[in-house]
Amino acid sequence: MPILEIDQLSIAFDTEGDVVTVVDRVSFDLEAGETLGVVGESGCGKSVTALSIMGLLPKPAGRIQGGDVRFKGESLPSLAPERMRDIRGNRIAMIFQEPMTALNPVHRVGRQLAETYTLHQGELSADVVHRRCLGLLEQVGIPAPEQRLSEYPHQLSGGMRQRVMIAMALASKPDILIADEPTTALDVTIQAQILELLRDLQRETGMAIIFITHDLGVIAELCSRVVVMYAGRMAEQAGIEPLFAHPVHPYTRGLLASIPRLEDTPKTLLTTIPGVVPSIEELPSGCRFANRCPYVKDLCSREAPELVSASPGHRVACHRWREAEAGTLENWGS
């Protein structure tokens, strides 16, 4: 049994007198110990999906409109708040995009780290907690951990702060770590270090990771499987190799075509996906990618494609998936 099942999950927000569905029937599983990538352009619903797993949707505007999230078979949205608090930060931990604002500016790093222990392992003595916090900082590669514990967040760089966030998430040895664009706000060298750290930690601890990013290139370095989202829906889901070797959904093909590659002729224009994502208020009734898709046909704007199984472990939501699979669609951008 997968450790986490996202089952037909829909999420809605109340906006001035209106209800908008920002995530529409998203389904995927997470196996224990694996790293699953979730990729898609900004605004496609990645963060909202992650927050709903944690039960952290902004209240009162946001709510789960339909579907379920099951952790070890137990439905999370229907859990009592106290039970959910036992899971949050303990069995499922989360780190965020902005390390600069994710830590409390007026509390010392040590205090914020120790909090996870006081919340979930109140029986530990202050001394033990202190030693564990030191160990955590060492584990995430922070030099001079003793000194760092007594510093305030503003005294640390962005990369260091993200390491502190990761340390905090690791404190109770969670089964799942949700990392929502943890490297987006960092510069490239720090980004690479954090990715390597996450990879190492995953090997050491055996926790499962949901790695959210808008950058398919980052996914390749870390994940075994990928979920591609577009405008609140799932476009495609596949193992990392099949996805990169034989992308089926036109959106995935577009994303892949826009990753710079070593073998590209230098200084040529990168392919990008033309057009813009339709705004959440005026989503088309058919395929949401239709206005940007080079393969669009009549059916696409009339009928939304269902998510179907193209091959074992490979699901796609596109009317023309058979042609794509068979290789009879022309290449992206040609």
Next chain:
Amino acid sequence: MTSYFIRRLLLIIPTFIGVTILVFTLTRLVPGGPIERMLSEAALAGADETATTSYDSQGGSTLSDAQLEDLKAYYGFDKPVVVSYFEWLGKVLVLDLGRSTRYSDPVWNTITDRLPVSIFYGVWALILTYGVCIPLGIYKAIRHKTAFDNLTSALVFAGYAIPNYVVALLLLTIFSANLEWFPLGGFVSDDFDELSGFEKIGDVSIHAVLPLIAYTLGGFAFYTILMKNSLMDNLAAEYVRTAVAKGMDFRRAIFGHAFRNSLIPIATGFGNNISLILTGSFLIETIFNIDGIGLLGFESLVERDYPVVMGILVVSSILFLIGNILSDICVALVDPRVKFGSGDAGQ
């Protein structure tokens, strides 16, 4: 951390010099000063009179020659500006603020006689303001857009919209004159000296209720809404989400995380409040017949007791200075970014 406070305290010196230069400039405008002299000379030339008093066109008490001479000597009008500034500064530093023209007492004594009353009201007004506004603001933030929130908003804004002297008169009319629940004014009763210790406390308290309400009501809106908005901003902040993501319940996230951050804007205004409240409001003091600094300043201005007016100016400027330092210390106590400097993060 200590170095921050030392640096902050050292800043007092230049600020103090700046403030005193400003006040000293004003003394040049008081009677006997260059402007007054110019005006009276013009009046003399026009009317061809032998004036024995200072120039005076609006009635009120006038200054005798002897008093004018005192003023001139005290401010050193006959000496170069720089010399007289330093001489005057020297006197201020030993608390010699000249003599009151009305009471012919030293100004410093006149002011310090009234100071306890003003400090009493000032301190209680501060306690009342923060004691009401902080909890109220917190509760309103948690209950945002509920009936309670809307009702209390309406109430504090009504308090803000009505001028404090109107509030004072209303309170006095209703609760003292008609209902006779509270005395009609004064700081203590006439038989105060004959009361026992507990009765004295009771007497001061019952006299203080209405003036304190009149003093503080107008400020409730500002601090309550400041507290509410500040807390709501922080509740929406990402670090609160981090705390909740750790498994913390919302209540603990509010008081353990958001609360201290939301005090930062409140702490910033703290010192300003101290100096304003200590100098009081002459209207309220007049209405309630309280012998505080506000009333003293007002009477001195009307009676042209310039040494006292200037003395109050000096004292309140210095209080303002102290207030600002207190503000900075308060902010530094809640916000470590001040003490430890920001932007010194290494990679």
